Amino acid sequence: MKKKVSLKDIAEKLGVSIALVSYVLNNQKEGRIGKEISKKIRAVAKRMNYQTNQIARSLKTNKTYTIGLIVGDISNPFYSGLASIIEAEAEKNKYTVIFGSSHEDADKYRRVLETLMNRQVDGLIIAPPEHAEPGIKRLQKQGVPFVLVDRYFPAVKANYVILDNYDAAWQGTKHLIAGGRKRIGMITYKTQLFHLIDRKKGYREALKEYKIPFTNNWLKEISISNNKSDIEMAVKELLSCNPPIDALLLASNSIANHAVKYINTLSIKVPEALAILCFDETESLDLFYAPLTYLKQPLYTMGQMATNILLENIRDGNKIRQVEINAELIIRKSTERIT
Amino acid sequence: MKKKVSLKDIAEKLGVSIALVSYVLNNQKEGRIGKEISKKIRAVAKRMNYQTNQIARSLKTNKTYTIGLIVGDISNPFYSGLASIIEAEAEKNKYTVIFGSSHEDADKYRRVLETLMNRQVDGLIIAPPEHAEPGIKRLQKQGVPFVLVDRYFPAVKANYVILDNYDAAWQGTKHLIAGGRKRIGMITYKTQLFHLIDRKKGYREALKEYKIPFTNNWLKEISISNNKSDIEMAVKELLSCNPPIDALLLASNSIANHAVKYINTLSIKVPEALAILCFDETESLDLFYAPLTYLKQPLYTMGQMATNILLENIRDGNKIRQVEINAELIIRKSTERIT
DNA sequence: CTGAAAGCGCTTACAG
């Protein structure tokens, strides 16, 4: 790579000090610098194609204008959608984003975090994996600005922007019950992540509220590594309960993906014999003969709020903002009332 | 944010020089440093939770171990998949990735590029938008290591990793012809991007090779901003040719998405009355009653090669690698032979 | 085996 031009190069060419060039190019001390020289400096900078060395500036100012983003996996549409929004919002504010994927592994997460911290990010947006709680507490003790998205830890008083997962699951379950369903199964992940525990609770509480006796074999918890056959097995078991379930709540888009594709191969009819309701959007299931009712996460709002809360925090400090956004229940054919 | 601990802090605590601490922590001058003191330094560094300030190191070494990634939009599954692979490959080599989206706009692209350059990335992986050619040439003149992915400019002798788009379209079209199709339409973008021009050429040449007279109304070119209604209109027109087309080649996953969803609402039968073949994977169409035959892009290989070519280039310089990877034709029901 | 010193490219308080 060719040597880049520095302030010094410009200063020498014009026989002025580096400081002066810096002031001009940063529009500082406006009015107190000679118009002539100022114009010349700008002209030379432009001609030589000067570009600020942000690294040097950062070292001096202790600000990198960089946000670290840690997600489960950037190739998951939920996270890539979020990343896209965060990037756009950051860019508006002159921030750049560096990202890393935790792959839902606490160790990998720690390594990514360390790398981002070494790079002196000004703050972080994090969708933490299981077992990250101690690390999050440590971050907080260090006074690093950060905001959690999608996931949170009730025992940690930190910024977060999440779905009101309890309420979402509650509303979803209620919708199924209102549609005449009596035996409602759920497939979710076996995990200690609170946002998923909340979904489970919302489901259980709604059943209780509407006096539907829950039985243990209605709830299937699969490994978060989430393989197809586990999900198919869960569906199969739920359908062979005696009596079989007549409605199914799916706790994530990837669960819905595999479950619905499998159900599509069976003879059971949706929504007549089985209603389906899932979390997140599932574009990949749009061609299913009974389009799915789902609990929509307001991605745009989440990304934007997370970014702005972070930037606010970077600027001035330590009021904590905890935001729970309501899901939007998008009702389609898969949960049509049975008559 | 709390003050971070620096080499100086460690040095002072132990009454040694900063240089010594640096040597030890970087495992330099092994064996020529006292075992005792070395052990002490490591212990204190650990206890104080020292983290290298990568910014300061970069300023000195003129290396950031950072790769800039510029794609169309990180929320497009093609790019987020690529990003995920590139990140993993970069991480293996101690590199971090910073990304930006061009949104297929040359101006936005320039701004993103400038930001990444200011941040002194060691190199770039770029899927350039239209009209980026002059900028790419400039990059090259500046000696910045970079590799193009997905897209390229024939007149620019630069590293790239792309699909053999001509061949892919050729093979796809041939497959349709071999399936008994006589009137093959194509929907692609109206663009000067060469990878798409190549797809168009491959289609045209295959028709010629097999003596199928092409008519102009078989080829629909829509704006790359790619809105649903344009695509539906194109499908409608192709199906109302006289005689109508009996096969359809779709130049991208998002075109396929809208086209197939629209076709699904029509009475026309696939593959009996219409064969469909598309580029890229389209998970979102898996539930279509006639699963699509597609030209699979080897994402993993592309991401890995792009990263490794870049890293090689960063290390030693200026041999140019141009890689065209063959698409894999995945044959499914949508192009079944008509009897 | 260890350290003093220069320097990476900036910013900025201070002086004049």
Added chain:
DNA sequence: CTGAAAGCGCTTACAG
């Protein structure tokens, strides 16, 4: 209006 100088936190050639 402009400049000399310190300093951000490192690395590394050189000296002893």
